Amino acid sequence: MTPSATTATWDPAEVPELLAWDRELPPVRIPVTGNIPTTRRLRALIDSAAFQRLRRVRQTGPAFLVYPGAVHTRFEHSLGTYEMARRLVLALLARPGRQPGGAAMDGTFLTPGDVATFLVAALLHDVGHYPFSHTIEEIPGDDPFLAGRLPRHEERGAAIIRQNPEIRQILADLWGVDADRLCRIIREEPAPDDPGAQRLANLLAGPINPDRLDYLARDSEHIGVPYGRGIDYQRLLDAVCWTPDGLGVGVTPKGVSAVETLIFASYIMYRDVYWHHTGRIAAAMLRRALTEALRAGAFAIDDFVDLDDEQALGLLRAVPHPATRDLVERLTGAGRRLYKRVARLSYPRALAGEYGAEIRDLVRAGYWEREAWARDACRALARRLNRPVEDHHLLVDIVGGGKELFFEVPVVAGDRVYSTADPEVSVLAPNIARNFREQAKYVLLAAPAELVEPFRLMLGMPQGWQPS
Numbered sequence: 001m002t003p004s005a006t007t008a009t010w011d012p013a014e015v016p017e018l019l020a021w022d023r024e025l026p027p028v029r030i031p032v033t034g035n036i037p038t039t040r041r042l043r044a045l046i047d048s049a050a051f052q053r054l055r056r057v058r059q060t061g062p063a064f065l066v067y068p069g070a071v072h073t074r075f076e077h078s079l080g081t082y083e084m085a086r087r088l089v090l091a092l093l094a095r096p097g098r099q100p101g102g103a104a105m106d107g108t109f110l111t112p113g114d115v116a117t118f119l120v121a122a123l124l125h126d127v128g129h130y131p132f133s134h135t136i137e138e139i140p141g142d143d144p145f146l147a148g149r150l151p152r153h154e155e156r157g158a159a160i161i162r163q164n165p166e167i168r169q170i171l172a173d174l175w176g177v178d179a180d181r182l183c184r185i186i187r188e189e190p191a192p193d194d195p196g197a198q199r200l201a202n203l204l205a206g207p208i209n210p211d212r213l214d215y216l217a218r219d220s221e222h223i224g225v226p227y228g229r230g231i232d233y234q235r236l237l238d239a240v241c242w243t244p245d246g247l248g249v250g251v252t253p254k255g256v257s258a259v260e261t262l263i264f265a266s267y268i269m270y271r272d273v274y275w276h277h278t279g280r281i282a283a284a285m286l287r288r289a290l291t292e293a294l295r296a297g298a299f300a301i302d303d304f305v306d307l308d309d310e311q312a313l314g315l316l317r318a319v320p321h322p323a324t325r326d327l328v329e330r331l332t333g334a335g336r337r338l339y340k341r342v343a344r345l346s347y348p349r350a351l352a353g354e355y356g357a358e359i360r361d362l363v364r365a366g367y368w369e370r371e372a373w374a375r376d377a378c379r380a381l382a383r384r385l386n387r388p389v390e391d392h393h394l395l396v397d398i399v400g401g402g403k404e405l406f407f408e409v410p411v412v413a414g415d416r417v418y419s420t421a422d423p424e425v426s427v428l429a430p431n432i433a434r435n436f437r438e439q440a441k442y443v444l445l446a447a448p449a450e451l452v453e454p455f456r457l458m459l460g461m462p463q464g465w466q467p468s
Contacts, residue, residue: 012093014112017042017086017119030076032218033083041174045120046079048166050127054078056308060219061133062282062331063273065338067223074126074133080218084210085122088203089115091237092249109199109246117177118200121185122210124167128157130305131312135283136290140367145294149301156305158183195247202248207406208240208262216265219273227268232258243410243417250410250417259409259420260428266405267432271440275399281339281446282331284395289316289327291371292392296321323392330448339395339446343461347401347441356460363398363443370396374445381451381458393447394455400441407433 013020016039025043027035038046045051054075063070089110110118130136130153141150161167161183171177181197184190188205190197203209213233220228239255242248251259273279294301298319304312316328330337345355353360362373374394382389407429408421420429447455455461 010112012090015115015119018090018093018115028079030079031072032221033080033214036079036083041170042082042123044170044174045123045167048164048170050160050164050167051075051078051124053306053308054126054129056310057129057131058133058309059215060223060274061135061279062286063223063276063279065282065331066276066278067273069222069224070219072218072222074129077215077218078123078126080214081125081210082119082123084213085119085204087237088208088210088213088240088249089118091240092242095241109242111196113176114196114200116175117182117185118203120171120175120177121182121200121204124157124161124182125186125204125211126153126157127160128153128155130156131307131309132283132286135286136305138283138367139287139291142366143291143294143368145291146301150305154187158187161186199247206248207409208236208249208251208259212262212266212406216262216269219269220265223273225269225273227265227273231261231265236262241412243412244415248410250412253411253413256411256420256426259411260426263405263407263409263420263429263432267436267440270400270403270405271436275440275442277341277344277444278338280397280399280444281341281395284397284444284446285327285331285339288371288392288395289324289331292321292323292327293319296324298324323390326390327392337448340449340452342394342445342447342452342455342459343443345443345445345461346438347398347443348438350443359443362396363401370398377455377459381454384458385454389451393451395446397444397446399444403441405433405436407436 012018016022017037021037022039025038025040027037028046029035052075055073057074058064058070059072059074059077060070092110130150137150137153139146139150141148161171161179168179171179171182181194185197185201185204188201190201204211216228216231217233218228220226236251236255236258239251239258240249241252243250290304293299293316296319298321299315304315307315313328313332316324317332319325319328330339345359347363349355350359350363362370365373374396375391378389378391378393408419411418411420411425418425420426421433423430445455445459445461
């Protein structure tokens, strides 16, 4: 089937953000990407109230409690994602697509309207993030106090775009972008009769997407680790190309090594940064503080989701419920009183029952069932010690249980499409995939420092740090 595309070339200047930006407007300067050229319609979106809220939502949630430099925001990242989208489009425009059979096309797979829509999608892709970034999103919405009101941030972002009159007016009057189509692209649910939207959704969320290209380098820069800064971005952009069906993006064979740097950086960032045990403990404490407040009737979830990080912490600090007050005080009060590891167990080994049926069933259980198990364990320890142990003094976190990284990137050689998952194409990618499955994911149990050893003894957990 011949992919939909323009039948004639068009001037990139038709989308002023690509080449002909407003020289009278100063650029926005951020780390990593440097100067980002702007236009009046881009500034209008940036200055909207919904987008400005992202200035006060940290990009990596509570990771700043581990890495002091991790105080950068979703606002900065969204600007960087926009800039990476702009560079990705320019790279693709410089490499026209091909029809099946290898016949060269006169145009590209992107129209000017598609490009404008894609740039807006990249800029607004995180507008629906909750306070503390992904932390709260991991609470499932099947609790009676939530009743489905914690959808994915992409869903919430789409709702903001549809319902926010300021953003809708800017999109309609200045960008000529259909808000409903934009929402379907951000939600990765394009209409089946709209191959252009499918192409943009794949471009926004595929293995080589502007979101990933930005956050790996940006997070590395602020956190102070070298992993994302070692990605060969120039070679990667020089090698990007359309897949033969025109619906996805891959690389030419010369880009395989650059893709390997991207895959390796992603793996290491998840294993050593995003899933660092102390950051995960802080996130688990925040989630439990919120759920305890909701159950106590301190506020409704709708009063929480539109706040920024500091507003959300202020709301939690004001809750009189003892569990919430204790958890928030440990997180934000004087001194450092975060919970400590009771155990770190290999996720695949736990799932296979190597730590016993109880741990296997715990891993298989849902969020609320795990919370109930931990509550029962606290009460059992209180009886054993003959002194109070609060219900929130043991937390369970399944780190990376449902998460999958990308290891399969199309490699386009003429009319043939290969994959980095093939050891004949990349030895590195399949081995990293195996390491990710077997080593990166883990089961974390955490408690106040003075209760770590008593919990270990009662639960029969290994002493000290255990490699997963």
